[in-house]
Each structure stands twice: as C-alpha cells, then as structure tokens.
Amino acid sequence: KQEVTQIPAALSVPEGENLVLNCSFTDSAIYNLQWFRQDPGKGLTSLLLIQSSQREQTSGRLNASLDKSSGRSTLYIAASQPGDSATYLCAADNYGQNFVFGPGTRLSVLP
Amino acid sequence: NAGVTQTPKFQVLKTGQSMTLQCAQDMNHEYMSWYRQDPGMGLRLIHYSVGAGITDQGEVPNGYNVSRSTTEDFPLRLLSAAPSQTSVYFCASRITANYGYTFGSGTRLTVV
Numbered sequence: 001k002q003e004v005t006q007i008p009a010a011l012s013v014p015e016g017e018n019l020v021l022n023c024s025f026t027d028s029a030i031y032n033l034q035w036f037r038q039d040p041g042k043g044l045t046s047l048l049l050i051q052s053s054q055r056e057q058t059s060g061r062l063n064a065s066l067d068k069s070s071g072r073s074t075l076y077i078a079a080s081q082p083g084d085s086a087t088y089l090c091a092a093d094n095y096g097q098n099f100v101f102g103p104g105t106r107l108s109v110l111p
Numbered sequence: 112n113a114g115v116t117q118t119p120k121f122q123v124l125k126t127g128q129s130m131t132l133q134c135a136q137d138m139n140h141e142y143m144s145w146y147r148q149d150p151g152m153g154l155r156l157i158h159y160s161v162g163a164g165i166t167d168q169g170e171v172p173n174g175y176n177v178s179r180s181t182t183e184d185f186p187l188r189l190l191s192a193a194p195s196q197t198s199v200y201f202c203a204s205r206i207t208a209n210y211g212y213t214f215g216s217g218t219r220l221t222v223v
Binding site: 034036042044049089096103 | 146155208210215
C-alpha cells in the first residue's frame with residue numbers, strides 16, 4: 001500500500017528565503033507526482049505535475065523534482081513571499097488509478 | 112469552462128438523513144474521484160471512476176454510494192448520515208491516468 005509522508009509538518013521562514021519541502025513515498029512504481037497548495041478553508045490548487053518519465057518541473061519560483069528510485073520528491077520555492085503562506089500537499093499517483101496524499105507541510109512566510 | 116463544480120458548499124444534516132453531494136465537470140475528463148479531508152487524517156479516497164458506467168471503492172467507502180451515468184457528473188450519496196461523516200468533501204477530475212487532478216472547491220458537511 002502506497003504511503004506518503006511530508007517533512008517538515010510546519011515551517012516558518014522570513015520573507016525572501018529559499019526553502020525546500022520534502023515528500024517521501026513508499027512504492028516507487030508511481031505514475032505521476034503532483035504538488036498542491038491549499039489555503040485555509042479553501043480547495044486544492046495544482047502547482048506542478050511531474051509525470052513518470054520526467055525528473056522535474058518548473059513554474060515561476062517553484063521547482064519540483066522527482067527521484068522514483070529513492071522514493072522522494074522535493075518542492076523548491078525561491079525568494080519566498082508572505083503570499084506563499086499555505087499548506088503544501090504532495091500526492092503520488094498509484095498505478096494510474098488514484099492519488100495518495102501526504103499530510104502536508106504548513107508554511108508561514110513572515111514579512 | 113467552469114472546471115469542477117461542487118454543490119452545495121455547506122450542508123447540515125441530522126443523523127440518519129440521506130443526501131447527495133453533486134459534482135460536475137465540463138472538461139470532458141474521464142477520471143473522477145471523491146475525497147474527504149479531516150483534521151489529522153489528510154485526504155482520503157472514498158470512491159473513484161475511470162469512465163462513465165465504471166466506479167470502484169477507495170480507502171473509506173462505507174456509508175457512501177456513487178454512480179457515473181455520464182462523463183460530466185459524479186454524485187456522492189450518503190445513505191444514512193452519521194456524525195463520523197462530518198468532513199470536507201472534495202471532488203476531483205482528470206483527463207486520464209497520465210494527467211494531474213483538478214479539484215472542486217469542496218462541500219463542508221456537518222452531521223448533528
């Protein structure tokens with residue numbers, strides 16, 4: 001059974017810092033890995049999708065990498081801003097049927 | 112293009128009542144899923160569908176029914192509501208297996 005963990009559970013940084021969020025999964029036979037952002041009381045917004053044949057994806061200040069052999073993905077946020085404050089969730093696509101979600105990392109960027 | 116639309120946004124039910132949470136997408140996505148989100152438990156899969164007429168159970172299916180008669184709609188039915196079903200419910204869809212999910216804005220359900 002696929003299990004997804006995220007470290008750290010919470011993170012507080014001053015504005016302008018670069019930061020890394022970590023995601024680990026137990027079954028390396030994943031199709032895709034997707035990173036989401038969730039603001040309090042809101043739905044999930046997709047940030048990046050790394051398909052099985054890819055190793056990383058970039059969008060603006062965000063870069064996500066995927067290492068299937070080690071069961072890890074990282075989300076790198078450059079030059080963090082207070083507007084980046086949210087919970088970040090990673091999800092591993094299990095055999096192309098459905099995503100298994102991690103518990104999330106709650107990020108606070110202080111002005 | 113409205114994306115994934117969930118209704119209602121909020122609902123209060125009494126124990127034992129039944130109701131249907133609606134989910135519709137206008138993107139011609141084949142795959143649709145229902146998740147519930149609870150504090151400390153994260154997002155857990157209830158039911159999913161890989162196409163019209165095809166549904167399957169997820170991690171926490173008990174107390175819920177689904178059907179998929181059209182590509183666009185994937186309603187979730189609570190048969191006899193229980194306080195343990197108090198949660199935020201999210202519907203999601205994607206084109207096929209090699210694509211990411213688009214989520215609806217959620218339904219916040221309270222069972223008293």
